[in-house]
Structures are given as structure tokens and as C-alpha cells.
Amino acid sequence: MATHLILQKIFKTGCVSEPMPAPDVSMRTCEQALHADILKVFGQAVAIRHVDAGSCNGCELEIHAINGPHYNIEGAGVKFAASPRHVDVLLVTGPVSRNLETALKRTYEATPNPKWVVAMGDCGCGCGEVGGLFGENYASCGKIADVIPVDVEVPGCPPTPVALLQGILAAVSAGK
Amino acid sequence: MKIGERDWALRQAGPHIWRGDLAAAELPVLAEAIRQTGGQLVALWGSDDRQQAAGGYAVHVAFMSAEGLLWVHAPLSAEAPQFPDLSVQFPQAERMQRAAFDLLGIRAEGAVDTRKWLRHSAWAENEFPLRKDFDAHRPAPTVVVDAYPFIRVEGDGVHEIPVGPIHAGTIEPGHFRFSIIGDRILKLEQRLGYTHQGLEKRFEGRDVDTGARLAVRISGDSCSAFSWAYCMAVEQATQSAVPPRAVALRALFLEIERIANHLGDLGYLGNDVALAFGFMQFWRLKEDWLRLSGKLFGHRYLFDCIVPGGVTVDLSETGKIELRVVCDRIEQEVRELKAIYDEHAGLQDRFVNTGICKPALAARLGLTGMAGRASAQAWDARVQFPQAPYDRLDVVMATHRNGDVLARAEVRFAEVFESLRLVRQLMATLPTGELRAVLEPTAASSEGLGWVEGWRGEVIVAVRLAADGTLDRVHPHDPSWQNWPLLEVGVLGNIVPDFPLINKSFNLSYSGQDL
Numbered sequence: 152m153a154t155h156l157i158l159q160k161i162f163k164t165g166c167v168s169e170p171m172p173a174p175d176v177s178m179r180t181c182e183q184a185l186h187a188d189i190l191k192v193f194g195q196a197v198a199i200r201h202v203d204a205g206s207c208n209g210c211e212l213e214i215h216a217i218n219g220p221h222y223n224i225e226g227a228g229v230k231f232a233a234s235p236r237h238v239d240v241l242l243v244t245g246p247v248s249r250n251l252e253t254a255l256k257r258t259y260e261a262t263p264n265p266k267w268v269v270a271m272g273d274c275g276c277g278c279g280e281v282g283g284l285f286g287e288n289y290a291s292c293g294k295i296a297d298v299i300p301v302d303v304e305v306p307g308c309p310p311t312p313v314a315l316l317q318g319i320l321a322a323v324s325a326g327k
Numbered sequence: 328m329k330i331g332e333r334d335w336a337l338r339q340a341g342p343h344i345w346r347g348d349l350a351a352a353e354l355p356v357l358a359e360a361i362r363q364t365g366g367q368l369v370a371l372w373g374s375d376d377r378q379q380a381a382g383g384y385a386v387h388v389a390f391m392s393a394e395g396l397l398w399v400h401a402p403l404s405a406e407a408p409q410f411p412d413l414s415v416q417f418p419q420a421e422r423m424q425r426a427a428f429d430l431l432g433i434r435a436e437g438a439v440d441t442r443k444w445l446r447h448s449a450w451a452e453n454e455f456p457l458r459k460d461f462d463a464h465r466p467a468p469t470v471v472v473d474a475y476p477f478i479r480v481e482g483d484g485v486h487e488i489p490v491g492p493i494h495a496g497t498i499e500p501g502h503f504r505f506s507i508i509g510d511r512i513l514k515l516e517q518r519l520g521y522t523h524q525g526l527e528k529r530f531e532g533r534d535v536d537t538g539a540r541l542a543v544r545i546s547g548d549s550c551s552a553f554s555w556a557y558c559m560a561v562e563q564a565t566q567s568a569v570p571p572r573a574v575a576l577r578a579l580f581l582e583i584e585r586i587a588n589h590l591g592d593l594g595y596l597g598n599d600v601a602l603a604f605g606f607m608q609f610w611r612l613k614e615d616w617l618r619l620s621g622k623l624f625g626h627r628y629l630f631d632c633i634v635p636g637g638v639t640v641d642l643s644e645t646g647k648i649e650l651r652v653v654c655d656r657i658e659q660e661v662r663e664l665k666a667i668y669d670e671h672a673g674l675q676d677r678f679v680n681t682g683i684c685k686p687a688l689a690a691r692l693g694l695t696g697m698a699g700r701a702s703a704q705a706w707d708a709r710v711q712f713p714q715a716p717y718d719r720l721d722v723v724m725a726t727h728r729n730g731d732v733l734a735r736a737e738v739r740f741a742e743v744f745e746s747l748r749l750v751r752q753l754m755a756t757l758p759t760g761e762l763r764a765v766l767e768p769t770a771a772s773s774e775g776l777g778w779v780e781g782w783r784g785e786v787i788v789a790v791r792l793a794a795d796g797t798l799d800r801v802h803p804h805d806p807s808w809q810n811w812p813l814l815e816v817g818v819l820g821n822i823v824p825d826f827p828l829i830n831k832s833f834n835l836s837y838s839g840q841d842l
Binding site (some may be wrong): 153155156160161164167178201202203204205206209210211212213214215216218219220221231233246248250251253254255257261274280281284285287288289290291292306308309310311 | 495500548664
């Protein structure tokens with residue numbers, strides 16, 4: 152019977168979740184003015200909306216990974232939500248294709264204030280060799296910051312799950 | 328080569344790869360002969376040859392036949408670049424023809440559906456980005472919201488659900504227009520092209536090493552497949568040999584990629600039927616697998632490990648031991664999880680008879696790759712047309728007849744086990760020697776085609792090098808081109824809440840087809 156096998160497997164596997172990394176404040180692009188009371192709320196629970204603004208799907212693989220048991224992002228109170236109207240953070244991968252420019256702007260506008268934008272990946276941040284290769288052209292607006300304001304940039308191709316967690320935490324934690 | 332009644336002038340360009348040129352009017356004749364002998368159309372694209380000796384434009388078609396992959400091209404005049412509609416013989420040609428028009432202005436004469444496909448509003452109807460005189464960095468036009476004439480379904484009780492381009496989950500962007508009655512799907516129409524990055528234009532004028540960096544990032548989950556196919560094409564164009572150790576390592580990377588993707592999708596299939604246990608277990612295994620890749624090869628997804636002439640990373644003897652241990656453990660655990668999936672009544676109830684693509688329809692519409700094999704389309708380039716090192720590996724093909732979500736899950740399970748076996752066999756027989764050879768210099772314009780069975784299906788990359796060795800035209804082809812239209816068919820009559828499950832069972836690429 153499946154239930155018996157499932158329970159057996161759960162007990163045998165145990166808990167594989169690892170402690171959260173510390174926020175990496177160096178990923179912040181601007182000095183964030185955060186009210187202590189806002190932090191008190193968001194420090195407990197943060198909702199994120201992921202927006203693929205034209206990536207190769209590489210960054211998305213690592214977003215999936217942080218939802219897995221090793222990183223257990225929901226355990227830290229960070230949760231992915233289906234609508235921009237329900238979130239505090241937009242996690243955007245790029246480069247922003249011109250065919251998604253309008254959709255990205257509308258998503259940004261639909262997100263209530265206060266909000267943070269995390270740009271993920273070398274293409275989305277416009278950095279490194281890869282960011283250069285995927286710069287602006289007839290079909291692409293280039294990096295995320297070319298289209299909407301960005302608070303935190305997480306470079307990498309793709310960034311590792313730990314770097315991504317550090318970036319998300321840097322966006323919403325107090326400067327320490 | 329004799330196909331049907333006629334002999335066609337084709338020359339061998341590589342193992343199981345044939346090359347030919349013919350008049351545009353002959354294309355439907357060849358296509359019909361291939362169709363009647365059980366072959367398929369794999370890819371269709373165009374090129375601007377006005378600066379080449381031939382002049383004008385050209386339409387290129389890749390067919391799969393009993394002999395292997397046939398790459399033919401037909402010259403088209405510069406004034407009226409037209410070719411006969413091939414969607415009569417092969418319906419999968421339709422979107423490719425529309426994309427070829429959007430990008431190059433070459434028109435399929437007589438085609439029924441001539442709506443734009445990759446073009447939204449980033450460039451005008453009379454602009455063609457892949458023409459050589461198109462300036463890729465011209466000032467962007469003012470953004471207007473894209474208007475696309477969807478086919479409307481009308482009648483009592485019919486209503487539409489528009490979904491996307493930005494989806495509710497962590498998925499790539501695309502638009503799905505459902506017409507439904509109650510909860511049943513009457514029609515699904517897809518609108519893709521949102522992630523169009525001008526990728527083919529970005530290749531133009533680059534050196535082959537930079538091109539490899541771009542090829543890796545065509546579709547991140549298939550980086551090994553695309554970069555290998557790209558490198559194979561460049562090596563064929565320059566007639567360069569690759570060291571045997573590098574060839575074996577490339578296959579190792581491709582199988583590692585296949586295992587990683589299947590593990591992730593098997594987890595998501597559980598998740599989509601509310602079995603979060605399945606998601607957590609498979610993603611634990613996938614993470615262990617990715618971490619090992621990161622440790623052994625320096626990148627969790629093996630980006631930039633395959634380069635023209637060979638590979639950049641080696642596998643040490645201690646690395647082999649580590650990889651073997653993890654292979655054994657994952658195989659054991661996947662067997663345990665498969666037993667649970669097999670036994671789980673709720674999961675089976677959702678998987679069985681959901682999202683069916685029947686074999687006859689799959690054959691008619693050209694369903695390919697892993698999804699094709701789940702609908703009795705027994706094609707696997709590693710089996711029928713093996714390139715080195717697969718010619719010595721004796722790959723066992725996984726097939727199923729039912730064409731439902733369960734069949735696609737079963738094929739994935741079988742492929743995980745087979746790929747684990749291949750990884751062990753590749754390690755046990757890893758040749759010694761160099762990792763990378765220097766490419767032969769080119770004196771004249773040359774071309775090549777790479778063909779790799781990626782985890783979704785056959786990935787091909789066609790490359791033309793200019794006389795100075797830079798890239799003149801690169802066309803990457805993802806099997807999602809053929810399979811997206813089948814998803815429209817597979818969901819018919821299903822309930823809307825099953826769409827995510829059916830979609831995930833295919834897991835098609837957006838960026839790979841949007842380019």
C-alpha cells in the first residue's frame with residue numbers, strides 16, 4: 152500500500168533542510184529606506200512573484216531548486232504566490248524581451264507598495280560576459296533595470312541557490 | 328539516395344547526415360516521398376544568401392528518414408522569395424513557415440494560416456530581422472500592445488479563459504487561450520514568441536567560441552544538447568576531429584542532463600496531483616545530482632563544459648567513484664519512488680487517460696522525442712542513428728503506446744534507469760587522451776549540422792561559417808516546435824484543472840522555440 156511506503160520513505164529520508172544563509176547586503180543596488188514596522192511584518196513572511204521576462208530558463212531551474220527540501224525557502228517564511236497583487240517581492244529573470252516589456256511593466260504596477268525587485272542572473276543584471284552577449288537589440292530591452300526599478304541584483308549564470316537566497320534576504324532584511 | 332520512386336542527389340555530410348540542394352518546386356515531391364516512406368519533417372528555416380554566390384534567399388528543410396537526417400535547401404529569388412507550402416505533407420511545418428516569414432520574409436505559397444508567429448510588435452510587418460541589411464541595433468519602435476487574431480469559438484455556454492504570458496507558477500512565459508464549456512476544454516490556442524531575444528541575429532559575425540556561449544543559453548535546461556549540436560556542426564564545417572575522451576564526456580554530460588530533467592519533472596508530476604511527497608523526494612534527488620555535477624565539473628547544469636573542439640572539464644578517477652556511488656543510490660531510490668507512484672491510487676487516477684495523444688495522430692502531426700516515444704513514435708537518434716560514442720553503447724529505447732500522462736511518466740522512468748546505466752558504461756569505457764583539439768582553419772565558406780537526442784527530443788543546429796571563420800548563419804531547432812501543437816490536441820476534452828499536469832508531462836521549451 153502506498154501510504155505505508157510513503158511513511159517508510161519519509162522516516163528513512165529524515166530532514167535534509169539546511170540552515171538559511173546570511174543576507175548578502177552587497178547585492179543591494181541602492182540604500183533602502185525601510186521602516187522598522189514594515190520589516191517586522193516582512194521579516195516574518197514574504198511573498199514573491201517570479202516573472203520570467205525572457206530568460207533561457209536556466210535561472211528558473213534554480214528558483215525551482217530553492218523550493219526543494221534542501222533550501223526549504225517556505226520554512227523561512229518566504230513563499231511564492233500566483234498573483235503580483237499578493238506579493239512584496241518581484242523576482243525577475245531576463246534579459247527583458249521587447250515582447251514582454253509591457254507585461255513586466257504591468258506586473259510591476261500591479262504589485263502593491265512597498266515592493267522590492269530582485270533581478271536575477273547575469274542577463275537580468277546586465278553584468279559579465281553573458282550580460283554583454285545578451286544586451287539590448289531589436290528584440291531585447293537588455294537588463295531588468297532598463298525597464299523597472301531594481302533593488303537587488305543577484306549575478307550568476309545562473310546564480311546558485313545560496314546566492315539567490317542571500318539576494319532575496321538582502322532585499323527584505325534590515326541592513327546589519 | 329532512393330526515396331520512394333526517385334533517386335535524389337544527396338551527399339553524406341556526416342554519420343547519418345545527408346545534404347542536398349534542389350529547386351523549390353521539388354520540395355513537396357521529396358516531402359511526399361518521405362512521408363510515404365514513414366519519415367518526418369524535423370525543421371524548416373531560411374537564410375539570406377544575397378551576399379553568397381547563390382544570391383537571393385534559401386529555404387532549408389531537415390527531414391528524418393530511414394537513412395538518417397536529410398538536410399536540403401532550395402534557392403529562392405531575391406525579388407519574390409516563395410516556396411510551396413509543406414504543411415500539406417507535414418502539418419508541423421506550419422509554425423516554422425510562419426516564423427521563417429516573420430524573420431526573413433520568405434513566404435510559403437498556398438499556406439492556409441499566414442498569421443504572424445514570432446513577431447509581436449517589436450518590429451514592423453515589413454521588417455525582417457534575419458536579413459543581412461537589417462540593423463539589429465536600430466532605435467526601438469514605440470511599444471504598442473500586440474494584437475493577435477485568435478480563433479474564436481462561439482456558441483451557447485462557451486467562454487474563454489486567457490492565461491499568460493506571465494504564468495502563476497515558475498514557468499516560462501507564453502499565452503494560452505482556452506475555449507471551454509463548463510470545465511471541459513473545447514479548444515486551446517497557443518501564442519508563443521514572448522521570449523524572442525533575437526538569438527539567431529546575435530550569432531551573426533561572432534567567432535565560434537563566442538557562438539558556443541550563446542548556444543548553451545538557447546534553452547538552459549538543454550544546454551548540453553544545444554552546445555553539443557552546435558559544436559558538432561562547427562566541427563563538421565571545419566572538418567575537425569574531436570578527441571575520443573571529449574566525445575565520451577559530451578555523452579556523459581548529455582545523459583546527466585537527461586537524468587536531472589526527468590527527476591525534476593517526475594517530482595512536479597507528483598506535485599501537480601497534490602502528492603507533495605513526490606515533489607520533495609525527487610527534488611532532493613535532483614539537488615544531490617546537481618551538487619555532484621557542480622563539484623565534479625564546476626557547474627550545476629554543466630554550462631560551458633562543451634566547447635568547439637572538445638570539452639573544458641575532465642573526470643578524475645576519484646570523481647568516477649563518487650559519480651558511481653551516487654548513480655547507485657539514485658537508481659535504488661527512484662525504484663522505491665516508482666513503486667509508490669505505481670501503487671498510489673490517487674496519482675494513477677489522475678495520470679491514466681489524461682492528455683492523450685494517440686499514436687496515429689502523433690504520427691500525422693509529427694510528435695517527437697520523449698513525448699513521441701510515449702505515443703509509439705519509436706524514434707531516438709541515439710538508437711537508430713548513433714553518433715559517436717553512442718555507436719558503441721547499444722542504447723535501449725523506451726516506448727509506450729497509450730500517449731497519456733502516465734505513458735510519458737513511464738518513459739521518463741525508463742529513461743532515467745537507462746541513462747544511469749549509460750553514465751556507468753561511459754565511465755567504465757572512458758578513453759584516455761586529450762580533452763580538446765584545435766579546429767582546422769577554414770579558407771572558404773562552409774557549413775555543418777549537429778544532431779543530438781536531448782532529453783526532450785532531437786536538437787539540431789545548422790551552422791554556416793563565413794570564409795574568415797566567423798558565424799554567418801546559425802539556426803538552432805528545439806523539438807518543442809513539433810510538440811507544442813500536439814499539446815493543443817492532447818488537452819481536448821480534458822478538464823481545465825488537468826492542464827498544468829498535461830503541460831508538465833510534456834514540459835516543452837518556450838525559449839528554445841522563441842529564440
